[in-house]
């Protein structure tokens with residue numbers, strides 16, 4: 001049996017969730033999986049710097065470099081196969097993956113979403129928009145969800161969730177920060193370890 005599986009982390013922005021995974025690797029919370037490559041949809045994503053600082057290989061698969069989404073996904077598949085990736089983690093990845101792509105990696109793609117699914121999720125609910133909608137609705141509890149990715153945006157099986165209280169004077173920005181700190185950065189590494197361990201057990 002192998003000691004760990006190979007993970008690809010897909011990013012588009014600041015990469016604080018990627019950092020949480022890197023830190024979890026250093027502290028031993030994440031031990032059944034190892035980040036082999038970070039793939040960014042944007043050349044300017046700070047997540048790429050975080051990867052480089054930690055000696056992790058990087059690749060850029062940007063919309064601008066391909067004529068069609070299909071061609072872009074073909075390139076993604078090529079990189080994933082070349083690197084023998086067992087698990088794909090979407091950590092602030094801003095592109096929606098097609099059903100063709102997700103069906104190639106059934107129960108092998110996970111995503112972190114900054115709300116308690118099934119609330120405030122699906123098309124149009126991303127980044128700060130999620131927290132704006134939470135405050136507009138006036139719910140008193142929000143949180144984050146880690147789930148498997150299938151052809152339905154934010155529709156795959158739920159793996160882990162953590163609730164966060166909405167405070168009276170919250171702004172979308174203050175809420176976003178607290179959801180990241182108290183929920184996302186905690187459950188993403190735990191869920192990645194949980195899924196990696198179960199893939200290892202199945203003898204991949």
Ligand code: GRF
Nearest residue numbers: 013014015016017092112114
């Ligand atoms: C996070 O809130 C994540 O849940 C969402 O995008 C944000 C990415 O932040 N999908 P970062 O790039 O990990 O800092």
